[in-house]
Amino acid sequence: MKLWGAQYSLQLGLLLALLGFSSVNAEACRLLPVPPGSENVFWVHVEGPCLPGEEAAFAVKGADLLEALVQGKRIDLDHALVVDQVMLDLLHQRAISEYSSIPPSVGKSLNEKGITTVRVIPETISIRHSRFEKVLATNLVEGALLILGAVDFTGTVFQQSIDLSKTVFVGPVRFADARVDFEGFFIGSQFAQGVDFSHVTFGTHSRFHQAQFRDRVTFADTHFTGIAEFLEVEFQQAADFSRTAFASGTGFSGSIFKGPADFSAISAVHELYFRFTEFRESVTFANAQFHTVVDFTDARFDGAIDFSGAEFRTMPELTGSNLPRDVASVQNGRRTYVQVGIFLGLVILVLCYLWLSKGKKPA
Numbered sequence: 001m002k003l004w005g006a007q008y009s010l011q012l013g014l015l016l017a018l019l020g021f022s023s024v025n026a027e028a029c030r031l032l033p034v035p036p037g038s039e040n041v042f043w044v045h046v047e048g049p050c051l052p053g054e055e056a057a058f059a060v061k062g063a064d065l066l067e068a069l070v071q072g073k074r075i076d077l078d079h080a081l082v083v084d085q086v087m088l089d090l091l092h093q094r095a096i097s098e099y100s101s102i103p104p105s106v107g108k109s110l111n112e113k114g115i116t117t118v119r120v121i122p123e124t125i126s127i128r129h130s131r132f133e134k135v136l137a138t139n140l141v142e143g144a145l146l147i148l149g150a151v152d153f154t155g156t157v158f159q160q161s162i163d164l165s166k167t168v169f170v171g172p173v174r175f176a177d178a179r180v181d182f183e184g185f186f187i188g189s190q191f192a193q194g195v196d197f198s199h200v201t202f203g204t205h206s207r208f209h210q211a212q213f214r215d216r217v218t219f220a221d222t223h224f225t226g227i228a229e230f231l232e233v234e235f236q237q238a239a240d241f242s243r244t245a246f247a248s249g250t251g252f253s254g255s256i257f258k259g260p261a262d263f264s265a266i267s268a269v270h271e272l273y274f275r276f277t278e279f280r281e282s283v284t285f286a287n288a289q290f291h292t293v294v295d296f297t298d299a300r301f302d303g304a305i306d307f308s309g310a311e312f313r314t315m316p317e318l319t320g321s322n323l324p325r326d327v328a329s330v331q332n333g334r335r336t337y338v339q340v341g342i343f344l345g346l347v348i349l350v351l352c353y354l355w356l357s358k359g360k361k362p363a
Contacts, residue, residue, distance in 0.1 A: 028048065082131065094119070132158045136158065166189065252274050257281070269292070271293050272295070277299045295316070
């Protein structure tokens, strides 16, 4: 009787545990309550995992997000779905003189370009581990968008394109672990503080043409699946591209690296161009893999250079460059050819053996 009672209690406990587990799962996808003191914050936090229908029920409309920006609210989204496009050129223009918190270097840069009025986002933008179904873009032909606070898009997915061209980021910027399925444009953008693009997957086309990075920037472990353009970019501090994968054509032509540059262990599957590029401090390409042409035409190297362990399939183009001819050899490429030659030799020997064996008459 005691044994039966113990078994009954065990089964009842397991049943209650399962019911409790199901209840937790049923309530797992929910919209978290807005914390007190968030009157000036557009705050949407979703706790998951969520099914598609549940995710859509808590979706943020692009128009609502834009309206919050117009009102000058701080943006705080976590695990949210943003539907509809967000066009930032619909923000009101303001005179630069209205904002005393603009760093002098930023104000000087805008003044040199003749920009006196800008669209302004005065607060921080934090949209983490979320998803944009449509385009997020400045959509500016002229002028600039000024973001005074920090920007954090950690782990966010952009299913279409993101275009933050002509944006001046006054605060730090973080895109770590984000994913851009199509175009990622930052043409002419300025970054006043540190920038983190590590572990990002960029899609069909990425453009940083004439961007300025005034502080440290990292693209470490980033994957560019499409064309990547870093033409005429100014890196004023350290630039880290270590372990980055360039799966399509890539260009750094005309760019200036004023601080140390790290291209160690990169993988360049297609053409990689550094024409007229200036490396004013140390640069490393240690253990880099160049699967096709790398072009250093008229590139200047003023600091220490490290190509140790780098692999070249073809001799790099060095015309007009001060890079020593012997610093980049195709030794590793030859080693590959030697390995292929050994393999083909073994195949020939096996075929010869089979042919001779076939010709022998049985005793």
